[in-house]
Amino acid sequence: MQARPEDTFDQIFRDYGGRLQSDELESTSGMLDPPFIVSQLLHRARLVVHSFKSTYPHFFPKDIWIDIIRNPKFNAIATSRPDRDYVAFFSGMPIPLSYLFFDWLSHPDVLSDIGNAAVEKQQFTDLRTIPFWIPADEARREYCTKLLVHALDFIICHELQHLFLGHTDYLRVRFGHAEFPEIGMTRLQSLRPCDFRALEWDCDRAAIRTIYCTLRIDFEKGVHADTYATLDEALRGLMLSLSTVFSFMSFYESRLNSGCESTHPHPQTRCYLAATAVYEQALQDEDREGAEHIKNVFLSAHREAVSIWNGFRTCSFPIEYICCEDDIKQMYRDVIRLKKELKPYCRYCTDMPSDWRELIR
Numbered sequence: 381m382q383a384r385p386e387d388t389f390d391q392i393f394r395d396y397g398g399r400l401q402s403d404e405l406e407s408t409s410g411m412l413d414p415p416f417i418v419s420q421l422l423h424r425a426r427l428v429v430h431s432f433k434s435t436y437p438h439f440f441p442k443d444i445w446i447d448i449i450r451n452p453k454f455n456a457i458a459t460s461r462p463d464r465d466y467v468a469f470f471s472g473m474p475i476p477l478s479y480l481f482f483d484w485l486s487h488p489d490v491l492s493d494i495g496n497a498a499v500e501k502q503q504f505t506d507l508r509t510i511p512f513w514i515p516a517d518e519a520r521r522e523y524c525t526k527l528l529v530h531a532l533d534f535i536i537c538h539e540l541q542h543l544f545l546g547h548t549d550y551l552r553v554r555f556g557h558a559e560f561p562e563i564g565m566t567r568l569q570s571l572r573p574c575d576f577r578a579l580e581w582d583c584d585r586a587a588i589r590t591i592y593c594t595l596r597i598d599f600e601k602g603v604h605a606d607t608y609a610t611l612d613e614a615l616r617g618l619m620l621s622l623s624t625v626f627s628f629m630s631f632y633e634s635r636l637n638s639g640c641e642s643t644h645p646h647p648q649t650r651c652y653l654a655a656t657a658v659y660e661q662a663l664q665d666e667d668r669e670g671a672e673h674i675k676n677v678f679l680s681a682h683r684e685a686v687s688i689w690n691g692f693r694t695c696s697f698p699i700e701y702i703c704c705e706d707d708i709k710q711m712y713r714d715v716i717r718l719k720k721e722l723k724p725y726c727r728y729c730t731d732m733p734s735d736w737r738e739l740i741r
């Protein structure tokens with residue numbers, strides 16, 4: 381009899397903590413109930429996969445199973461096995477992110493143009509002991525949910541791209557690595573940090589472009605009408621969320637904090653790269669002025685997120701607004717070089733990044 385995918389999942393990720401059973405999380409009442417948040421993540425992840433599958437069936441030469449790992453770290457892993465692909469999220473990813481967004485919006489000075497911020501009561505917070513604040517204003521609570529959905533969609537799409545873009549197969553065939561782990565894991569000794577970062581950006585770039593296109597189409601259909609009045613506002617929400625995810629990952633990346641080289645680009649660089657990736661995409665649908673405008677909406681939302689983050693004074697290092705042009709140039713060079721090696725493993729033909737000089741202006 382063939383093993384059930386959830387059992388194989390449990391076996392594959394046993395060293396990381398194994399599969400989380402739905403009844404293992406302690407339940408609390410209200411919107412921050414961990415079992416509810418985790419089930420929402422899985423539901424969302426499966427929706428995203430379903431929509432990819434119906435649009436691009438050739439991205440899925442085999443079945444895929446998505447599940448949660450018991451380990452409460454902030455992390456995710458993609459792995460490709462002969463009969464099935466697997467994407468694993470650690471239980472520590474969706475829950476702290478939810479707490480963070482709810483906590484932020486409970487402060488009257490944070491995103492004060494959203495809903496009625498005057499009714500919010502929070503005056504102090506510390507990320508190391510995240511208190512369970514929930515915004516008093518309903519519109520602000522809804523906004524938190526929207527930020528969380530953007531974050532989860534991005535993380536899901538990013539992990540799927542490790543499979544689609546051939547990273548997992550490339551690492552398996554070239555170096556014998558079974559998985560593509562994100563932050564906080566044992567470093568892949570055979571892969572230089574700059575190559576690891578280039579692969580991460582490869583995924584970010586494809587993920588953000590997909591999400592941007594989906595958001596745009598959804599917006600035109602009126603899907604976001606209840607939360608966002610304009611597409612600019614929707615793009616702002618998306619970038620506020622992404623910038624937070626990138627900073628949050630850095631905050632929790634112990635290797636980075638202890639001075640080791642990072643597996644992912646710096647949060648600033650990732651935000652710039654996200655803005656340039658959207659700009660690249662927008663140039664296909666808009667004139668240059670429209671695309672520039674979209675890029676600027678992204679960068680200004682990123683600045684907003686950085687100022688919120690620093691306002692909470694909880695980081696061990698300040699996240700400064702710096703232009704990381706050299707970093708970006710290097711990333712373009714690395715990814716263009718790696719793309720040639722990835723080609724035989726890639727499940728779809730991706731366009732090469734545009735010339736960075738066009739994008740960083």
Ligand SMILES: [Zn+2]
Pocket residue numbers: 538539542561562580583
């Ligand atoms: Zn990744």
